[in-house]
Amino acid sequence: MGRLIVVSNRVNPPADAGVETAGGLAMALAAALREYSGTWFGWSGETVETFTGQISMQRIGGVTVALMDLEDQDREEYYDGYANRTLWPLFHSRTDLAAYERSFDAGYQRVNRRFAQTLAPLIGPGDLVWVHDYHLIPLGQELRALGVTNRIGFFLHIPWPGPRTLTTLPQHRRLVETLLAYDLVGFQSQDALAAFGEYVSRELDLTIDGDEVVFDGRTTRVAAFPIGIEGQAFAELADSPVAAAAFARMRQSQAGRRMIIGVDRLDYSKGLEERFLAYEQMLADHPDLAEQVFLLQIATPSRDAVEAYQEIRARLDAISGRINGAYATVDWVPIRYVNRSHRRDELAGLYRAAHVGLVTPLRDGMNLVAKEYVAAQDPEDPGVLILSRYAGAAEQMTDALIVNPFSREDMSETLARALAMSREERRKRWRRLMDGVLADDVTAWRDRFVRALLDDRVTVSTARGDRSKAS
Ligand code: ADQ
Numbered sequence: 001m002g003r004l005i006v007v008s009n010r011v012n013p014p015a016d017a018g019v020e021t022a023g024g025l026a027m028a029l030a031a032a033l034r035e036y037s038g039t040w041f042g043w044s045g046e047t048v049e050t051f052t053g054q055i056s057m058q059r060i061g062g063v064t065v066a067l068m069d070l071e072d073q074d075r076e077e078y079y080d081g082y083a084n085r086t087l088w089p090l091f092h093s094r095t096d097l098a099a100y101e102r103s104f105d106a107g108y109q110r111v112n113r114r115f116a117q118t119l120a121p122l123i124g125p126g127d128l129v130w131v132h133d134y135h136l137i138p139l140g141q142e143l144r145a146l147g148v149t150n151r152i153g154f155f156l157h158i159p160w161p162g163p164r165t166l167t168t169l170p171q172h173r174r175l176v177e178t179l180l181a182y183d184l185v186g187f188q189s190q191d192a193l194a195a196f197g198e199y200v201s202r203e204l205d206l207t208i209d210g211d212e213v214v215f216d217g218r219t220t221r222v223a224a225f226p227i228g229i230e231g232q233a234f235a236e237l238a239d240s241p242v243a244a245a246a247f248a249r250m251r252q253s254q255a256g257r258r259m260i261i262g263v264d265r266l267d268y269s270k271g272l273e274e275r276f277l278a279y280e281q282m283l284a285d286h287p288d289l290a291e292q293v294f295l296l297q298i299a300t301p302s303r304d305a306v307e308a309y310q311e312i313r314a315r316l317d318a319i320s321g322r323i324n325g326a327y328a329t330v331d332w333v334p335i336r337y338v339n340r341s342h343r344r345d346e347l348a349g350l351y352r353a354a355h356v357g358l359v360t361p362l363r364d365g366m367n368l369v370a371k372e373y374v375a376a377q378d379p380e381d382p383g384v385l386i387l388s389r390y391a392g393a394a395e396q397m398t399d400a401l402i403v404n405p406f407s408r409e410d411m412s413e414t415l416a417r418a419l420a421m422s423r424e425e426r427r428k429r430w431r432r433l434m435d436g437v438l439a440d441d442v443t444a445w446r447d448r449f450v451r452a453l454l455d456d457r458v459t460v461s462t463a464r465g466d467r468s469k470a471s
Contacts, residue, residue, distance in 0.1 A: 002126030002150075004038035004450065007119065009083070009135035011042035011067060013060045025368075027230055028442035032450070033063045036128075041066045041119055047075055053118045068118050070111060077107020079135070080305050086169070087134045089308070091158045092269040092363040095168050097308050105171055109138065116142030123148055128453055131182070133157045141181035153184040153453040155225065158365040159392065160192040163199040173203060180215040184453045186225040188365040189392035193224045225449050226396055228441040229371045231434075238348040238376035246349030254353070257332075258293045258419055261354035263347065263369050264361075266299040266339070268312045271362040271388065271405040276319045276335065278360075278411030283327055283334060286416050291332045293419060296354065300341040351376035356418045357385045359393075360405040366392040370400070374433045382430035384418040386411075396436055399429040 012026045013033075033040055044056070044067035051071050058065045070078070081104035089097035116139055123129060123143075129152040131139050140152045166172050176199060179185055187193045200206040206213050211223050237243060250259065260279070264270040279295050299316065303309045320337040327334045342350070351357065357373030370385060370393045377383055387393060387400035394402055401418055404410045 002124055002128065004033060004036035005119070005123060005127055005129045006033060006038065006040045006132065007115065007129065007136060007139065008040075008042050008132035009079070010045060011040050011065055013040060013063045013065055025227070025442065027233075028446050030061055030063045031443070032446045036450075039064045039066055039122065041068075041115075041122065043067070043079075044069050046070075047072045051114060053114065055118060055122075066122065068114075070114070074107060074111050074114070077104050078111035080303075082108035083135045084303050084306050085308075088158070088269075090165065090169055091134060091161050093159075093161055093165050094268065095165060097268070098168070100168075100170055112136060112138040113142050115139050116146055119143070120146045120148055123150055126150070128450065129153070130155065130449070130453065137175055138178040141178040144181050151183045151453055151455070152181075153186065153449065154179065154182045155186040155449060156192070156365070157188065157227070159189075159363050160187060160195045160199075162195050163202050166199055167203065176200065176204065177215065180213065180218065180220045182220055183455070184449075185220055185222045186449055186452075187222070188224065188226055189395050190224050191395065192365070192392065193222060196222065221452065221455075223452065225445055225452075226392060226440060227366050227368070227445045228443075229368050229375060229437065230443070231371070231375050231437040231441045234344075234348060234372055234375040235434075237345045238352050240345045240348070242343065242345040243349030243352065243376075246346045247353045250350060250353035254294075255331075257291070258355040259353060260293060260295045260356040260358050260415065260419075261350060261373070262295065262297040262299075262358045262360075263351075263372075264297075264299050265302045266309065266313055266316070267302060268308060269361055269363050270299075271360045272297065272299060272316055273312070273319060274362070274405055274408070275358060275360050275411070276316065276323060278408045279335070279415065280323045280327075281408040282412040282415045283323075285412050289416065289419065290327065290334075291329060294332070294334055294336060295358070296336045296338070296350070298338045298340070298342065298347075298350075301339055347372070348376045352378060352383075355383045356415065357383055358415070359386065359391060360388045360403060360411065361391050362388070362405055364388070364391040364393070370397060371437050374430065374437050377430055377434070379427075379430070379434075381423065382426050384421050384426055384429070385433065386414055386418055396440060397433055399432040 006029050013030045014026050040063055046069045048069045055066045055068055085099040086104055127150055129150055131154045197208045206215060211221050212219050283290055320335045324333055324335055351373045359367055359370040361367060370387050373385055385400040387397055387402055388405040389402050401414050403414045
């Protein structure tokens with residue numbers, strides 16, 4: 001094969017010494033690119049007055065990075081607009097927050113065309129193109145329109161909505177048809193794949209035969225490729241000096257109390273409001289637990305330009321303040337709510353110091369925090385993972401305590417159960433979870449996708465216990 005060209009909205013290769021801060025996805029894609037001597041192409045995050053299509057090439061952490069600038073209007077209509085205010089809420093089943101504006105749609109099409117025009121000259125014979133996420137769904141079709149015949153794959157990091165939800169989008173049909181210009185389309189979960197299948201059958205009158213769907217004379221292969229983390233490396237990070245220091249500092253400040261941890265981007269899909277209220281419910285239902293536990297919620301603000309994010313932030317400030325006001329004593333604060341971002345090794349130490357990992361999104365493509373929490377645990381004395389049934393990760397991580405994030409009662413009772421769980425049961429559950437995190441890691445994910453894109457007829461279904469042979 002030729003080179004691997006990865007395309008995503010933003011490009012985030014780890015710097016050489018970036019082990020502490022770069023995310024698992026960035027590390028894995030960077031590793032893939034090094035192996036295939038590839039290129040990572042995307043938006044620089046910068047804007048210029050008039051789009052030029054000029055590419056700035058750099059080598060960062062052993063990876064070739066190709067960046068282009070966009071215009072202010074592109075940022076508003078394509079990024080803040082169609083990506084963050086239309087597709088993100090819609091694909092997370094929040095039609096109440098989804099804005100359907102014609103200018104957003106036009107901006108989305110324009111920027112995808114700009115990506116295609118700028119990228120096409122970089123693609124050589126035999127190169128594989130791997131496009132990432134909802135910002136760039138039409139990119140494959142735009143490249144085809146420019147005559148690119150290479151194999152092009154697409155991976156969706158977020159959920160696929162149910163057909164009724166998706167049809168609220170005025171351009172739903174066009175959007176899905178553009179997806180069928182790819183050779184391979186990957187989803188995070190069987191649930192997302194099934195929802196996609198339902199849509200194409202209902203709205204396009206197409207059937208997925210095995211893992212193939214034919215549209216307009218072209219065959220697209222569709223499958224679930226659950227993403228993983230660098231399990232082994234993250235476990236090692238939890239043993240690093242920075243992690244050990246964070247762990248020790250935390251344990252000291254805990255004063256014998258048990259800690260529940262939540263780590264999320266500050267986003268309405270993560271169920272933070274419901275989580276705070278369920279924790280409050282637990283304090284009300286189990287007065288014996290007062291002063292025995294506390295919740296550390298780390299929530300890094302994101303997408304501040306979008307109003308819905310300002311609103312959720314204000315609501316969380318208010319709810320955490322109210323709960324702390326109602327329950328705190330002179331030497332105990334029930335919720336420690338932190339808006340800072342943390343180094344990855346520090347985060348690993350904090351995960352390890354927590355008796356319970358509370359991961360309760362209302363909708364989530366996968367959720368990597370659940371996997372990081374497991375990887376960071378002390379094998380001798382691991383904590384308990386509580387996981388939303390609506391996270392893609394719930395399909396694989398069946399040894400977690402699975403909850404309904406919309407039910408305060410369920411979450412409150414599950415928290416009490418987790419806090420009381422015997423060490424024996426914790427170890428048993430953790431071992432099985434950890435085996436999964438190590439086996440289905442980010443390298444396995446990447447290799448499976450790239451092999452499938454090369455049309456190597458190998459295992460593509462990776463839901464645990466469902467390793468069926470394709471074709
Ligand atoms: P996200 O919605 O960003 O990702 P998630 O999978 O949980 O959600 O990944 C978040 C990452 O950011 C984790 O690696 C976490 O450690 C890190 N992080 C969060 N808060 C942090 C903080 N305060 N400091 C430092 N690091 C922090 C999208 C989809 C997910 C999907 C991923 C990958 O929404 O469903 O799992 O992509 O495909």
